[in-house]
Amino acid sequence: MTSVADAEVAALSGKSVDDVRAAFAEWLTANASDLAPFRHLSTDVDEVFETLSRLQRLLYTAGWIRLGWPETVGGLGGPLILRAVVSEELAAAGYPPPFSFGTQEVLGPAVARFAAPELAAEMLPRLLSGEETWCQGFSEPGAGSDLGSLRLRATDEGDAWRLNGEKIWTSWAQFARRCVLLARTGPVESAHKGITAVFLDMDTPGIEIRPLRSMNGDDEFCSLFFDDVLVPKARTLGEVNGGWAVAMFVLSCERGAAAWQRQAWLRWRLGTLPELAPDLPDATAGEAFELIQSLRLLSRRTLRSLSAGEQVGVLPSFDKLMMSTAEKFLFDAALRSAPGRVLLDEDEAARDLRSDYLYSRASSIYGGAAEIQRNIIAERVLGLPRS
Amino acid sequence: MDAEEKALLTESLDRLLQQTPAEDIDAALADFGWRDLFDDEPAAAVGILFELQGRCLAGTSSLDAAVSAAAGVNAVVLFPTLGFATPSSRVEKSGGQLLLRVEGVAKTRPAAPSRVLVPAVYDDATVLVHTGWPGSWPSAGTGVSPESGWARATGEITVAESELIGDAAAWARVRAAGHRALAHELTGLAGSMLSLAVDHVGSRTQFGKLLGGFQAVKHQLADVRLAQECAKLAAEAAWEPQDDSEAVAAALVAKAAANRFSHAARRNCQQVLGGMGFTWEHDFHRYLKRSLLLETLLGTTETLHAELGGRLRAGSLPRLAML
Numbered sequence: 001m002t003s004v005a006d007a008e009v010a011a012l013s014g015k016s017v018d019d020v021r022a023a024f025a026e027w028l029t030a031n032a033s034d035l036a037p038f039r040h041l042s043t044d045v046d047e048v049f050e051t052l053s054r055l056q057r058l059l060y061t062a063g064w065i066r067l068g069w070p071e072t073v074g075g076l077g078g079p080l081i082l083r084a085v086v087s088e089e090l091a092a093a094g095y096p097p098p099f100s101f102g103t104q105e106v107l108g109p110a111v112a113r114f115a116a117p118e119l120a121a122e123m124l125p126r127l128l129s130g131e132e133t134w135c136q137g138f139s140e141p142g143a144g145s146d147l148g149s150l151r152l153r154a155t156d157e158g159d160a161w162r163l164n165g166e167k168i169w170t171s172w173a174q175f176a177r178r179c180v181l182l183a184r185t186g187p188v189e190s191a192h193k194g195i196t197a198v199f200l201d202m203d204t205p206g207i208e209i210r211p212l213r214s215m216n217g218d219d220e221f222c223s224l225f226f227d228d229v230l231v232p233k234a235r236t237l238g239e240v241n242g243g244w245a246v247a248m249f250v251l252s253c254e255r256g257a258a259a260w261q262r263q264a265w266l267r268w269r270l271g272t273l274p275e276l277a278p279d280l281p282d283a284t285a286g287e288a289f290e291l292i293q294s295l296r297l298l299s300r301r302t303l304r305s306l307s308a309g310e311q312v313g314v315l316p317s318f319d320k321l322m323m324s325t326a327e328k329f330l331f332d333a334a335l336r337s338a339p340g341r342v343l344l345d346e347d348e349a350a351r352d353l354r355s356d357y358l359y360s361r362a363s364s365i366y367g368g369a370a371e372i373q374r375n376i377i378a379e380r381v382l383g384l385p386r387s
Numbered sequence: 388m389d390a391e392e393k394a395l396l397t398e399s400l401d402r403l404l405q406q407t408p409a410e411d412i413d414a415a416l417a418d419f420g421w422r423d424l425f426d427d428e429p430a431a432a433v434g435i436l437f438e439l440q441g442r443c444l445a446g447t448s449s450l451d452a453a454v455s456a457a458a459g460v461n462a463v464v465l466f467p468t469l470g471f472a473t474p475s476s477r478v479e480k481s482g483g484q485l486l487l488r489v490e491g492v493a494k495t496r497p498a499a500p501s502r503v504l505v506p507a508v509y510d511d512a513t514v515l516v517h518t519g520w521p522g523s524w525p526s527a528g529t530g531v532s533p534e535s536g537w538a539r540a541t542g543e544i545t546v547a548e549s550e551l552i553g554d555a556a557a558w559a560r561v562r563a564a565g566h567r568a569l570a571h572e573l574t575g576l577a578g579s580m581l582s583l584a585v586d587h588v589g590s591r592t593q594f595g596k597l598l599g600g601f602q603a604v605k606h607q608l609a610d611v612r613l614a615q616e617c618a619k620l621a622a623e624a625a626w627e628p629q630d631d632s633e634a635v636a637a638a639l640v641a642k643a644a645a646n647r648f649s650h651a652a653r654r655n656c657q658q659v660l661g662g663m664g665f666t667w668e669h670d671f672h673r674y675l676k677r678s679l680l681l682e683t684l685l686g687t688t689e690t691l692h693a694e695l696g697g698r699l700r701a702g703s704l705p706r707l708a709m710l
Contacts, residue, residue: 017710085710092706267706274700282696283689289699290643290692294617297624297708304710318616321609371602377612378605382585385600 009063013078020082024064024089038095040348045219049133049175052096056130059086065104065128073112074125081307084260091264103127103134105257107180110250114237115199123178123199135176135202137167137224138247144169145369147182147247148192152226154183161185161198161236163206163229169366173209173222176202180250182243195243200231216358254367255316256302259323263295266330269356273330276353277338284333291326298322314380321373324364331360388431396424397435404445410497413448422452429453430626437568438622441575444673446536448494450568455504457564458553460517463500464565465491465540472562472686472694478509478516478546485509485546487516492684493540499524506558515553515561518546532676537684560631563638565685570622570641574615576678577645577652581611583671584656587663598659607655611648618648624708633705636698639691640707646688649678 012020028035038055041048059065068082069075083105108127111134112120126132143150152165163183173179179200186194202209206229211219238246270288273280298319305312335342335357341350342357364370378384388396400419407415416422416436425432433453440447448463455462468475468491476489489505505516525538553561585608588599598604618641625641628634653675657664664671682688698704 021709081710088710270699280696281693282700283693284696285699286639286692286695286697287643289695289704290640290647293640293707294621294644297620298616300708300710301620318613321613322617325613371606374606374609375602377609378599382605382608382612384585384589384605384608385597387600387602 009067010076013067013076013082017081017085020067020078021085021089024086025093027062027064028089028093028095035095041096049172053130053133055095056128059090060129069108069124069128070112072117073120074128079307080257081303084257084303087261088264091261091268094268105261106250106254107134107136109253109257110180110197110237110246111199113249114197114246116234119199119234126177132177133172133175134178134180135170135173135222136250137170137179137181138250139169140166141168145372148195148244149188150182150184150195151188152181152183154185154196154198154231156185157230160230160232161196163198163200163226163231165226167224167226168212168221170222170224171220173202173224174211174219178202179224180237180246182247185243186241190241192244194241195247196240197237197243197246198231199235199237200229204229204231206230214359215361216355218355218359251368252302252306252312252316255320255323256299256306256312259295259299259316259319260303262323262327263292263299266292266295266326270330273334273337276341276349277334280333280337284337288326288330288333291322291329295319295322295326314376317368317373317376317381320368321370321377324370327360327363331357388428393431393435396431397439400436401439401443404439404443404447409446412445416447416449421449425453425456429456430623433568434571434622434626437571438575438578441572441577441677442579444534444576444579444677446534448496450565450572451494453568454561454565457561458504458515458517458557460502460504460552462502462504462517463493463496463520464561465489465493465503465505466565466684467491467506468539469680469683470687470690472690474506474508474513474558476505476507476516478507478514478551485548485551487518487544487546489540489542489544491540492537493525495525495528495536495538497526504561506561509551513555513558514551515557516546516550517552518544518550520544532673532680534673535677535680537680556631559635562685563625563635566638566642566691567622567625569681569684570618570625570638570645573642573645573649573678573681574618574622576674576681577611577618577649578615580649580652580656580671580674580678581608581615583664583669583674584608584611584652584659587660604659607659611651611655614644614648614651618644621645627708630705632703633707636695636705637707639695642685643688643691643695646682646691649682650688653678 012023041051063076064086066076068078068080071077112124127134138147140150140152154161154163179202181198181200182195183198184194185196206227208225210223212221212223213219214221270292302312302316302319334353342354379386403415403419421432436449451463454464475491479486487507499520503518503520507514507516522542525540527533528536529538588604591598621641621644625637628637660671663669
């Protein structure tokens with residue numbers, strides 16, 4: 001493996017997007033044979049995590065995924081947009097994203113922004129380097145789209161919060177070392193004004209993790225049960241009762257930066273379909289391209305705003321709605337054109353496609369259901385009456 | 388051009404289009420200096436004018452100017468028959484002469500133009516013919532929307548070899564210029580359909596409640612609004628590429644996204660306008676009819692998609708809209 005001196009990559013943090021793209025693409029080509037094992041992932045989840053962590057460590061050591069993160073949290077500096085360049089080139093070259101959506105781009109920025117500086121400085125490098133992964137404890141059995149009604153209770157114990165309650169749909173909690181969690185610190189009637197975000201260690205006594213197998217057979221999702229779990233108050237993210245701001249920031253990252261990774265992956269996936277589904281009509285492939293391109297344009301705008309430190313407001317609702325529209329269209333098209341491949345075959349490519357098809361069904365549900373995005377667009381963009 | 392200059396330009400062009408009688412609009416645009424602006428800042432000149440003319444249903448002959456300029460001439464364009472993204476006219480050898488058999492559609496005008504630009508098929512290849520027009524010219528629009536000023540144009544002209552001024556690559560540039568302009572115009576047209584629908588559901592009550600308060604209504608209009616956002620971004624992004632192959636693909640995406648917006652607006656806005664949108668008195672049908680025409684000009688949505696898909700299959704679809 002060619003070793004790239006940190007100094008060489010670090011110098012890129014002050015360079016243009018095009019320079020960084022060219023340098024990274026060159027590095028990927030130069031190291032293609034060493035990177036080849038990362039192109040195909042095992043179907044065993046433990047091995048997948050192990051492999052992705054190795055890829056991530058490699059990219060971290062070389063410096064690439066430290067670009068666009070502040071030096072105070074272990075990054076090499078430069079605008080946020082450089083992160084999107086690296087993730088896109090990786091996907092375009094056919095490598096899987098080495099970091100789960102649930103961590104690097106979704107939770108990383110929130111901890112960098114809302115954690116005490118020394119905590120962020122300690123924790124972010126562990127996330128970026130692949131040393132550990134994190135998870136997100138937002139949804140509850142009674143609080144999905146209506147997140148503001150969450151009930152997991154955090155009671156004030158002086159120096160600590162005592163947590164009691166339940167979370168659901170937490171991705172990959174069984175592998176996670178930390179969790180960004182939303183808890184109720186005000187009365188239930190306070191809705192989104194009585195929520196506080198905390199950053200807790202997953203090995204704290206009192207947390208029980210139960211996998212919740214999803215319809216594609218993955219154990220991605222988990223239920224979490226909290227029984228008198230104590231979290232130091234120093235682990236509070238943002239203000240007490242100000243957790244809604246943290247949640248909204250996390251969602252804007254998820255609908256912004258993570259959507260960019262998703263469109264890069266969808267574009268790569270579309271490119272694999274002519275071979276997997278030879279009967280895919282050109283017009284359908286072209287329509288999928290148009291939809292993915294629309295997602296790309298929306299997401300590029302959001303990324304540029306985030307990178308410039310501007311407020312993105314309600315705009316990411318467009319990104320989220322288009323993301324599920326494009327993703328479902330793509331895999332519906334694959335199913336229509338190659339039903340035998342998607343539904344019956346047992347080779348690796350067919351199993352991947354089947355899993356991707358099934359997973360795409362959730363794209364209009366997770367991270368704020370499509371109905372919520374439509375409500376936001378109708379009420380806050382078009383100005384129609386609030387329900 | 389910065390945002391403030393664009394806003395000023397939009398304001399003055401809007402005033403010009405709203406206040407000038409239809410028959411004087413081309414002359415007014417010439418006085419305004421639109422052509423110079425187009426030469427200097429084509430993206431702003433086309434983007435702003437076409438979106439506005441869509442929004443207020445104005446009729447200008449600027450499409451001819453914007454499209455023929457891509458072939459390096461200033462001529463009236465004979466577009467392929469509706470639905471065609473490829474030339475529908477032909478050049479044939481006939482007794483030692485070249486005969487152009489014109490089969491297409493054109494913007495109506497009071498008198499025949501002196502020069503026309505005709506994309507045509509000649510020996511299985513695409514050519515652009517820049518020639519005189521000897522016959523009469525359609526002076527009134529026909530069919531679904533006479534006020535939009537589109538009609539079939541046919542004829543046979545003897546042309547000289549020297550009048551074949553472009554090849555398939557030149558046609559691709561010309562067509563891309565058309566796709567970009569039409570994408571902006573459709574975005575304006577469909578934007579007006581959406582505004583009409585939003586105004587309607589925000590003022591009319593049924594069952595004691597504003598129509599816009601019903602979630603079924605909100606969601607239909609939210610989908611149109613999403614298509615609008617995508618169409619606007621795609622139309623702007625179509626001006627980014629420097630390279631021909633990328634520009635053609637970006638223009639296809641822009642036109643397809645505009646068609647999606649227009650189609651969604653025709654369907655959902657009409658639905659929530661209810662009976663009002665079906666009357667002659669309400670303006671909705673004028674927008675609907677013009678967008679039906681423009682959606683199929685220079686290729687149906689399916690044709691555009693098929694071309695993109697074919698390039699994807701061939702591995703020649705470039706990456707667009709880089710960070």
